[in-house]
Amino acid sequence: MQIFKCPFCGTRNETEFRYTGQVGKLRPEPASQIEEGEWAKYVHFTENVRGPSREIWTHMTCGEVFFMTRDSQTMRVLATEALRRDTQ
Numbered sequence: 001m002q003i004f005k006c007p008f009c010g011t012r013n014e015t016e017f018r019y020t021g022q023v024g025k026l027r028p029e030p031a032s033q034i035e036e037g038e039w040a041k042y043v044h045f046t047e048n049v050r051g052p053s054r055e056i057w058t059h060m061t062c063g064e065v066f067f068m069t070r071d072s073q074t075m076r077v078l079a080t081e082a083l084r085r086d087t088q
């Protein structure tokens, strides 16, 4: 079991968190005009970074979305940071 740190609630069990997305991955727009192949690539493919990776996570208990920098080799959490600037 891992312990993650929510920027709002503090340290919690990993089971309270959900991976939400890759930082910098932009939704293709306008969505109604995007071809199936490009849309499938957007929905199903993410970078598989080896080493430190900046990701977007959600703490399901409080509902807040935040940045997490995590080393994909060691699974060590290096930092967490709120998305909202008005909370820190």
Ligand SMILES: [Zn+2]
Pocket (backbone or CB within 6 Å): 006, 007, 008, 009, 010, 059, 061, 062, 063, 064
């Ligand atoms: Zn939280």
